Amino acid sequence: MPTEAKKTKKSNNRITGAFGEEIIENFLTKRGYEILEKNWRIREGEIDIVALAPNGVFTFVEVKTRRTLAFGHPLEAINNEKAHRLQRLALAWLATHKCFGCEYQIDGAAVLIAEDSTHTIEYRANLL
Amino acid sequence: MSLASTMAVSLQGISGNIVTVEVDIADGIPSYTLLGLPDTALSESKDRIRASLVNCGETWPHRKVTVSLSPAWLPKSGSSFDLAICVALVSAISPLPAQRLEGLLFLGELALDGGLRSVRGVLPSLIAAYESGVTTAVVPLANAQEAALMTGMEIIALPHLRDVLHWLRTGERNIALEIDLQWQENSALLDFSDVAGQPQARMAAEIAATGGHHLLLIGPPGAGKTMIAERIPTIMPALRLSQALEVTSVHSIAGSLTDRSPLSLVAPIVAPHHTATRVAMVGGGAHAIKPGACSLAHHGVLFIDEAPECGNGVLDSLRQPLESGTITIARNSGNLTLPARFLLVLAANPCPCGKFSGRGLACTCTSIQVRRYLGKISGPLLDRIDLRVHVDPVGRVDMARSDLGESSSAIRERVISAREVAAVRFAGLAWQLNSQIPTRALRTTFQLEKNAMNFLHDELDKERITARGLHKISRVAWTLADLSGHDRPNLCDVEQAYQLREGGHR
Numbered sequence: 001m002p003t004e005a006k007k008t009k010k011s012n013n014r015i016t017g018a019f020g021e022e023i024i025e026n027f028l029t030k031r032g033y034e035i036l037e038k039n040w041r042i043r044e045g046e047i048d049i050v051a052l053a054p055n056g057v058f059t060f061v062e063v064k065t066r067r068t069l070a071f072g073h074p075l076e077a078i079n080n081e082k083a084h085r086l087q088r089l090a091l092a093w094l095a096t097h098k099c100f101g102c103e104y105q106i107d108g109a110a111v112l113i114a115e116d117s118t119h120t121i122e123y124r125a126n127l128l
Numbered sequence: 129m130s131l132a133s134t135m136a137v138s139l140q141g142i143s144g145n146i147v148t149v150e151v152d153i154a155d156g157i158p159s160y161t162l163l164g165l166p167d168t169a170l171s172e173s174k175d176r177i178r179a180s181l182v183n184c185g186e187t188w189p190h191r192k193v194t195v196s197l198s199p200a201w202l203p204k205s206g207s208s209f210d211l212a213i214c215v216a217l218v219s220a221i222s223p224l225p226a227q228r229l230e231g232l233l234f235l236g237e238l239a240l241d242g243g244l245r246s247v248r249g250v251l252p253s254l255i256a257a258y259e260s261g262v263t264t265a266v267v268p269l270a271n272a273q274e275a276a277l278m279t280g281m282e283i284i285a286l287p288h289l290r291d292v293l294h295w296l297r298t299g300e301r302n303i304a305l306e307i308d309l310q311w312q313e314n315s316a317l318l319d320f321s322d323v324a325g326q327p328q329a330r331m332a333a334e335i336a337a338t339g340g341h342h343l344l345l346i347g348p349p350g351a352g353k354t355m356i357a358e359r360i361p362t363i364m365p366a367l368r369l370s371q372a373l374e375v376t377s378v379h380s381i382a383g384s385l386t387d388r389s390p391l392s393l394v395a396p397i398v399a400p401h402h403t404a405t406r407v408a409m410v411g412g413g414a415h416a417i418k419p420g421a422c423s424l425a426h427h428g429v430l431f432i433d434e435a436p437e438c439g440n441g442v443l444d445s446l447r448q449p450l451e452s453g454t455i456t457i458a459r460n461s462g463n464l465t466l467p468a469r470f471l472l473v474l475a476a477n478p479c480p481c482g483k484f485s486g487r488g489l490a491c492t493c494t495s496i497q498v499r500r501y502l503g504k505i506s507g508p509l510l511d512r513i514d515l516r517v518h519v520d521p522v523g524r525v526d527m528a529r530s531d532l533g534e535s536s537s538a539i540r541e542r543v544i545s546a547r548e549v550a551a552v553r554f555a556g557l558a559w560q561l562n563s564q565i566p567t568r569a570l571r572t573t574f575q576l577e578k579n580a581m582n583f584l585h586d587e588l589d590k591e592r593i594t595a596r597g598l599h600k601i602s603r604v605a606w607t608l609a610d611l612s613g614h615d616r617p618n619l620c621d622v623e624q625a626y627q628l629r630e631g632g633h634r
Contacts, residue, residue: 073158073190075157075158075190076158076190078157079157083157108157122190124155124156124157124191125155126155126156127156127157128156
């Protein structure tokens with residue numbers, strides 16, 4: 001029983017996460033970003049969204065989605081260590097795609113989904 | 129606007145620096161950085177501020193918050209910055225009316241529910257702020273009495289963060305506080321009429337209170353040494369306002385205003401136990417230097433019972449403050465000078481068993497033990513004590529008398545009038561008390577009567593007193609002259625002073 005409950009919970013979270021990423025994807029596309037990659041994954045971790053901004057800057061977006069604020073603000077989940085991992089991942093992506101010396105930035109996006117399925121977006125450019 | 133600033137005070141001893149608290153809120157990962165050399169208590173302010181803001185229904189900014197306390201090089205300590213940081217933070221989120229925030233000082237520690245808790249050092253902080261031109265200060269309600277002493281400033285004493293923010297936003301104050309500046313005589317419980325007999329010790333206490341001469345009481349246990357010493361503040365004149373401000377400032381930074389009313393005009397008495405360390409006596413501490421017993425006794429009495437039992441060097445550490453009236457403490461965090469002008473009262477048993485008085489029949493100590501015991505009070509220290517008095521056991525005659533001795537108020541009147549005589553004589557000079565007359569002045573302006581001087585010179589020739597002893601005796605003689613209404617000390621005064629100084633030797 002406990003394992004089953006855990007499984008449901010986990011898949012719930014995954015659905016929430018995917019929903020949030022979709023929202024941010026639309027949000028970026030509307031603002032003229034070109035989505036290059038989603039859920040790029042290597043051993044060290046995962047980048048949620050890689051996009052090319054209208055001004056030509058490679059933008060790596062970490063999306064945090066929450067259904068409740070009980071555990072704090074979504075972006076508070078990004079501590080120093082995670083921020084540096086994001087930077088390493090971004091450099092790894094750039095290296096993989098042979099974009100050495102490109103201009104890049106790391107953004108954070110918080111999606112808060114209310115009970116009636118409406119959502120609010122908080123977008124922070126340049127986290128580091 | 130995402131930038132705001134307020135003012136607070138950082139204290140070093142009883143002098144303070146104005147600290148500007150700046151808060152900047154920028155986009156970025158939610159974080160909180162506190163700059164400006166905070167100590168642990170100050171670093172923990174983040175969590176207190178966050179909880180109190182949220183519990184007062186305010187929003188916490190989920191952004192990159194930078195708090196800077198400038199001057200940045202000055203190490204800051206304590207929890208009194210909480211309120212200043214919190215108000216700056218609120219103002220950075222959504223600006224508060226600028227005209228109300230300008231030139232406003234904030235002091236106070238925050239409770240998690242937003243309540244304002246009392247902090248140490250409110251009075252010296254306000255004095256420092258006043259000197260740098262601040263006219264209005266917000267303090268916790270619990271510190272209102274102490275803050276009210278600072279009459280030159282408008283003091284806004286509030287109990288809760290909610291009230292502070294409400295006042296800043298609307299200018300309305302729910303709590304209009306009226307503080308009675310009533311000088312309390314709170315030590316009225318003790319009185320000299322409680323002391324049975326002991327005419328000599330009573331007189332010595334009166335002389336000590338009048339001229340500021342240090343006092344050593346020697347006597348067997350139960351003779352009344354402690355009783356007499358504890359009652360000396362009741363015969364001292366009330367503190368002047370400037371003195372009361374200094375006393376309250378020192379007690380405020382030591383956090384000992386709980387047992388002393390901040391508005392008290394009664395001279396303080398501090399009685400450290402004889403196991404006290406040197407640091408406890410003169411002050412010190414690793415990162416925040418705290419005043420010791422000798423500073424807490426500023427303008428009052430430092431009473432050390434069982435003085436020969438004190439540790440090595442503890443009594444001798446008092447020699448510097450006895451000379452200069454201040455104590456300078458050097459630590460790696462810096463040097464600090466605190467005021468320490470006190471009346472030293474020592475009490476001692478005549479020997480380890482305490483019974484070597486009268487005929488000394490019950491004493492079980494060897495003669496060497498007896499001699500060594502008082503020898504523990506070092507020569508240089510003893511030399512600074514003008515009055516050495518034996519307190520003999522109370523006899524049946526004194527105990528049987530039903531009429532009480534003279535009351536404190538009667539003695540105090542004599543002390544006050546004698547001090548007034550001295551004040552007239554010393555008008556325009558740098559000292560006020562007879563014990564402070566410099567040697568130069570003793571030899572020129574303030575000479576004794578001719579035959580009195582001859583008597584002392586004879587004693588000097590016979591090597592019964594030293595040159596320093598001669599001056600000390602002269603000073604006590606001046607006090608005796610003031611008390612007995614002589615214009616200038618005569619032979620009688622000098623002989624009595626001589627007796628009082630040398631009386632401790634047997």
